[in-house]
Amino acid sequence: MDELNFRKVSEEEFNAGDFLCVFSPNENARCFAFLSLNEVCFKLSWESDLLEPVIVHVKDSIYAIGIDLHFSLIDFKDCRIVKKFDLDFFLVDIEVVAGYLIIITELSAIKIYIDENYIKDFIAFPDTYVEHAIKEGVIEIQCSDNESLLIK
Incomplete structure (x- = not known):
């Protein structure tokens, strides 16, 4: 399998890059990068200079990317964006489990069926996310109120 290349660039280099933009740049963007695999390159920008994007291989040539609320x-x-949406809460992590892509945010999770790329479920957390673990194809989410929930 070929290696994915993530490279931070300057705003000037970002603007000069003639690549499909994964996240639309805005006036608050402070970080810029190119993401490439073989000869195909995408560009992305984001606001938080304290975080790096979460990038996860989903299947074949498809990757999930998330940062901040994107x-x-x-x-x-195919050099295309398959699905793109804004999140209601800040991204924490992205996991691939049992045929599903699980997008974990501070207060919820979104479950996407990988083969069809449609949103299967939206799971609200009882309180703020603390940590998660994966055991036998099930994600256990631990929240700050000491409650936990399972995503199957």
Whole structure:
């Protein structure tokens, strides 16, 4: 399998890059990067200089990317954005479990069926996310109120 290359760039280099933009740049963007696989390249920008994007291989040439309040599925083979939407809460992590893509935010999770790329479920947390663990295809979310929930 080929290696995905993530490279931070200056705003000037970002603006000069003639690549499909994963997240639309805005006036608050302070970080810029190119994401490439083989000869295909995408560009992305985000606001928080304290965080790096979460990038997860989903299947074949498809990758999930999230940062701040933004999420995208991109296909390097076809050089296209498969799915793109804003999140209601800040991204924490992205996991691939049992045929589903799980987008974990501070207060919820979104479950996407990988083969069809449609949102299967939206799970609200009882309180703020603290940590998660994966055991036998099930994600256990621990929240700050000592409650936990399972995503199957």
